[in-house]
Amino acid sequence: MNETDEIVRLLRSRGLKVTPQRIAILRLLKNGGHFNIEQVLNELRKIEPNISISTVYNALNTFVELGILRSFEVDGKTWYEIRKKPHINVVCEDTGQIIDVNVDVSTIERKIRSMGIMIRDLTIVVRGNCISPSLSGGNSQK
């Protein structure tokens, strides 16, 4: 079964219509990585040149509501990623890049659940400097 078939099945299983725009968005995100709207649009327009920003927002919001994607916000911008097991999103203040770091969050989850809270989503964001200032030789903070 190829990648597109998988996506088509996913969409159908959620009762969504299969459109080229939705397929393109899921193809972009399904293999990991983090994308903000600007990046999603840039990538998608290579494939679907006329795709509109509202279609992208609509699709991303739908996918987040259905639990296919998850989103989090950094500096007023929303980032989207495929939903997988909880992890740390490390935002490098030098490069703007976001990387995933896996950690065991079962202790955190257990504590939250023990308080009678049903967990819907867990976001861990670290802002930091991935390039050591001493090595990069200067003040590269924004």
Place this chain on the structure above:
Amino acid sequence: MNETDEIVRLLRSRGLKVTPQRIAILRLLKNGGHFNIEQVLNELRKIEPNISISTVYNALNTFVELGILRSFEVDGKTWYEIRKKPHINVVCEDTGQIIDVNVDVSTIERKIRSMGIMIRDLTIVVRGNCISPSLSGGNSQK
């Protein structure tokens, strides 16, 4: 030493001018809790009726930059809290309320640092339902 004196000293130590607006904002936040702009404005206007939203934003941003406060975003809105040791911010989707839950984050921090990343800020946000749906008797999710 009373609360206001402490705040005055804090402001002076950071080279900031001591204004009634800044004092009021720090008095509101220094004892804990989470506030968004609307809440800060509502509270402050009981004391400083003419305080403007831009003054509040200016002050909050200044305090965040100086490390007195920290901020994080949920659903497009910025929340402010006094900077203290890392913890989980639990956002209840039923009530909109935010509560702190203390956890040991040293494992997370160690892992991030071992990758050569200098940590500037750590945010952990859990979205959940603090009122058990079975107890509250219905669908109260937004």
Place this chain on the structure above:
DNA sequence: ATATGTGCAAAGGGTTTGCAGATAT
């Protein structure tokens, strides 16, 4: 005296909405 802060209004930037036409089922 003067650098800094405040308040107001306007501008900015990211996201959502309304709607007519297009598309998937």
Place this chain on the structure above:
DNA sequence: ATATCTGCAAACCCTTTGCACATAT
């Protein structure tokens, strides 16, 4: 055939900015 989706433009909301006046030092 028709419910859903797309693309466009306008609207929205939160936040920032510019500037004249006020205040703290």
